[in-house]
Amino acid sequence: MKLVAAVRPLYVQVLIAIVLAVVVGLIWPEFGAGLKPLGDAFVSILKVLIGPIIFFTVVQGLAQISNLGKLGRVVVKAFVYFEVVSTLALVIGLVIGNVLAPGSGLHASHEVTSQVAGYQQTAQKSGGIVGFLQDLIPDTFFSAFADGEILQILILSLAFGVAALLLGKKVPTTMKLITEGQQLFFKMLGFVMRLAPFGAFGAMCYTVSTYGSATLLSLFYFVLLVYATAIVFVVVVLGAISGFCGLSIFKIIRLIRDELVLVLGTSSSEVALPRLLAKLERAGCEKSVVGLVIPAGYSFNMDGTAIYMSLSVLFISHATDSPLSLGQQLALLAVLLFTSKGGAGVSGLGFVKLSATLQSVQTLPMGGLGLLIGVDRFMSEVRSLTNLVGNTVATIAIAKWEKSFDMAKFRSYYANPTLDEEPAEQEEPERVEAG
Template identity: 55%
Template structure:
């Protein structure tokens, strides 16, 4: 009996080791470990941690390098399946209507919360100076106009859109190209075959880049904690805590209700994109999640035309986290600087922010720039109030990016359901694969991204 017991114990131990090793091969586990190590390094050795910043910058740079080409290929290939331009117009109308409603709800929620809890009341920061960084950002934002925003969608040349990496400009070119090929192109066109093969190559390259995701997350989070110190975690804690709680409430109550009406669980959708959310957590940038999100949402049953159009457009127009951030920040600045800010003024600012919150990139600090644009436009609040937020912007940016990514994920599924372009069987099958033991599903090859991202596979 003893030998058998030893054998059983040995087998059990071997199984445990295999299970741990299998888990360690999963991308999201590697990213979690990297983030924890980065935080530890930032607290224990701040100077060394700050020097890790190039690792995070390099990883974000690699992913941003892929955005333009991947968006172009995905949108063009998706739109070639749309033979009816009326369908494209309907999709665009539904997407923009959805974006406007949800961002308005997010912004209104932010205003309600900041008025009820008053996180800036009693601070009496009436004699703040504008530091150099805030002045530079504000000066840049002062050139924002509605006309300029719409004109900025049009690139100087076709190549310029890709060279600058502006998502909205690339999307504009992609829609024009996809529509042109859809109307006059042939299904066996060598141009389409070339774009399709190019997409396969791009996703292979993405697979190579994702192998270093833990290193990038480690460098970004270590540098952030090292630069601001662990004291940043309690600096303006009431404001940061209120923002995080409000964002969580928006995700689980508002987005959860929207997803529920579409017959989906918000918890399942979050589990679907957990790896991407962890990358965003480490880098405070929503852009790092976009390439893999486009691929993953197609695999989860959403039509590639819907994914290719709605997701990139959402990165410019469906910024729920940004809307909540700006509403809370504006109210906080008014309270902290003892500036009278009536309900009528707040409604007026909300109307302006519905425009200024749109567009731009989703890198860390993007919402801060949009906030500066709003203050420059409104002139009802002191610009030096931005200095109050500058120290905790990195903490706020992380929550903003996470909320934006979840919001855009929900948007794709809801609009796909709205368009009858969602395959529930495919979704359930893919979720089952994600929940399967390591080595039995796509998680086992999460780092090595498959060559093709076609929705039909």
Template identity: 50%
Template sequence: MTTSPEARRPWWSLLYTWVLIGIVAGVTTGWLAPGFGAGLQPLGQAFIALVKMIIPPVIFLTVVTGIAGSHGVGSLGRVALKAFAYFLFFSTLALVVGLIVSHLLQPGAGMHVDPATLDAAAVKGYAAKAHESTLTGFLLAIIPETLVSAFTSGSILQVLFVAILFGIALSLVGETAAPVTDLLERLATVVFKLVSLVMWAAPFGAFGAMAFTVGKYGVGTLLSLGALVGTFYLTSAIFVLVVLGTVAALTGFSILKLLRYLRAELLLVLGTSSSEAALPALIEKMQAAGAAREVVGVVVPAGYSFNLDGTNIYMTLAALFIAQATGVHLSLGEQLALLGVAMLSSKGAAGVTGAGFITLAATLAIVPKVPVAGMALVLGVDRFMSECRSLTNFIGNAVATLVVARWEGKLDRAALARALDGTSAAPSAAEGDPRLTERAQ
């Protein structure tokens, strides 16, 4: 029996161990000293800011070198087309799953909430942002004002847009651009070294974020709406293990092994309540698992805006919960309208702070029978559900990357098996190994 390289390392040298310790310490601090815990929010914010700082160069270098080394611009179009077909199907399926489970379990039934007693002012800001977020505005915002501004705008899609154009240009120029491609390859090595250094700040970020969440919102708030939170976590687990598990099996790998392979990143997402915190590590780990760079570079960043399985489950589940709690009956036509609007609004608010709540407001606005003020019912526990949204989104994008790579014939099955079985010595930014080696194309 082969022993994994990771198993031979002492526990105290593994990053995910310290992230887990940070999460437990944060929950304990927030519970025992709520005021102090709530004041630790800057720790979590600082770590997220550090990660966001390195996301643009990671995406740019991964996409550009991937396209330049693929020796064919046509394959890029196929990858994008297959990725968006996947995103559309499974995003819609996530909405349907949320709708079905909310009907089966009825988490809001029997609450008999009078809409007039709800605090509409508490959700007014989210409703205003939902009105401002349109699909047209979202699409136009993908184009940066300048090439350089894409790296300072904070928009993942702007960086992806510029990287694709630059990569295509390098590919078309050919041998003349070889020195530039070589320079970018070397620069990528340095950037991933930087990623590994930043990742070691993750335990502090997870500690601060969890201490803030528990300290500010308290476990009492969580227990008061336990039916909704429990239903959402159960639905997300079913979607990951059954739906995505089936997709993984058909693709030739185990969803459980993938979760084990990504455990450090999953703990990081759980601790910080942000899937962006693990984006650089996901890019590197997907390449280490045998997915070609050009596939990873397109699918992962695009998926962060267009493949939001967890957010979509949350939208239909929360919308039906509010309807049930306020005694509103929705016809089949009105529920189908909710599905359609949820698909569009989830794209229009992508990348916006509080996107889950904003998209919920935009979805409810299409059915006047459901009071938007009803969002106040879930406002208190939304922070606790955001962890599950982020985790499900993250897992969905990991599966999508491997599936699209398989469809394109650009998935090294041997490398995938080694990575998921834990026998690969491939570097991982999340585990603190800064090396960047050539991935199988």
């Protein structure tokens, strides 16, 4: 009975699955590589639920706000926070990259391989910042959900939620359906999460079987540096922000440990999004703040991606003997502020963004990307984990800034972190007509 109780938590089951996957991948690599569909299927099922859960959560949260002024404040504060913290992540990456000089002494070739050329073409098709802004507009209302575009869904949710806020008590039936829809999708999420250990097992088996230990060791220093920088950023920068909120960063990490282990196994931060929405609401953050900050943060508050990109660019600079002056690095910083945004959870996006950055600065050889292809799969874990912690801290910080954070509720939930399949039913608060 004690053994059953010990393995009951989700993060324990996923950790066991990851350990078994490493063993299987190293001993039976061909068999392990064939288990990739397990991980892909799990992520695909979760992505089906992400869009509706975001929509229901944002709409319900906005409909309970008494005025549009609070909505505007939350949006402005969120984007100010995102830009400041993301810039800090980029600066830290550039400083450490200059001091420790990863890639020095490799004298790598500038030749562009066919695989790198493919990423380069994808980056060209993305259209840069103009293309990014155009992609915010969905073709139809339902196409955003069909394509799984989080930012498009967020924009539609904001429009729908503001309309519900303005109409107030004129749409009680619609809001009841929204509430019931949210409960239904969280119940479905509870069913799907039972499969998390199988998804993590399949994804990790494929990773270990395909890349093995030799590829990891070939660029061990760079991999270690990226992980170490991310840890420093989380402990120092996010730790300081958490401290201003009256919390320890380690308490926050422990609060979301299930989600972190799930992300570690699948290398996708999106799989944790639905549970994170519910968990932070239970941990004392107001629903409207959670519903706005978390989905937006998945595209605009990508701290792990920022660290990875700044270090990768300097790695390519040192490895290809293409030094960057201070002025070029400042210009690079400005470009990275744009290219590091958007597209969380998209496979291979790290290389597309790096390609877009190198094309923008035009001072580094595109062939340098080929050095990082072998270890990108290992980098996706640290990007996703850091992004997840960053968005959790951002939500708590903005909720605290907006005086919409209940510390007593956080302590109570932290002491007994039970997460039901669906949100607890709440009484409908009185709403004041917005005008």
